[in-house]
Amino acid sequence: MGRRMALLLFAANMLVLDYLDGRMVPSALYCRVVNAVETRLLDGVTPVLDDALCSEIDQYAPPAEWGESLDCRFLEAPGRTDIG
Numbered sequence: 001m002g003r004r005m006a007l008l009l010f011a012a013n014m015l016v017l018d019y020l021d022g023r024m025v026p027s028a029l030y031c032r033v034v035n036a037v038e039t040r041l042l043d044g045v046t047p048v049l050d051d052a053l054c055s056e057i058d059q060y061a062p063p064a065e066w067g068e069s070l071d072c073r074f075l076e077a078p079g080r081t082d083i084g
Contacts, residue, residue, distance in 0.1 A: 012038035012048075019049055019057065022064035029060055 012034045025033075033053055040048040 008038050008041045009034070011041060015048060016057075019054065020061060023057075023061035024064075025057060025061045029056070033057060 015037055016030065016034050033056070036053060037048045040046070
């Protein structure tokens with residue numbers, strides 16, 4: 001069960017990051033949205049990113065500046081320096 005939960009959390013993070021497309025939101029909102037998406041994935045509810053969640057994200061996430069990239073260092077494996 002632990003591996004399944006980890007995969008759902010990873011999937012939820014990736015879905016939200018993909019929707020954000022480089023935009024930034026407050027960390028509390030990000031955690032709340034990822035938690036909601038993870039719960040929907042677990043329960044089989046679709047769409048996992050519904051209009052209400054997308055509207056809440058859009059309210060707090062200004063458009064990313066051109067050329068701005070998302071810092072994904074937290075996705076790297078601990079201790080690995082040869083990634084990328």
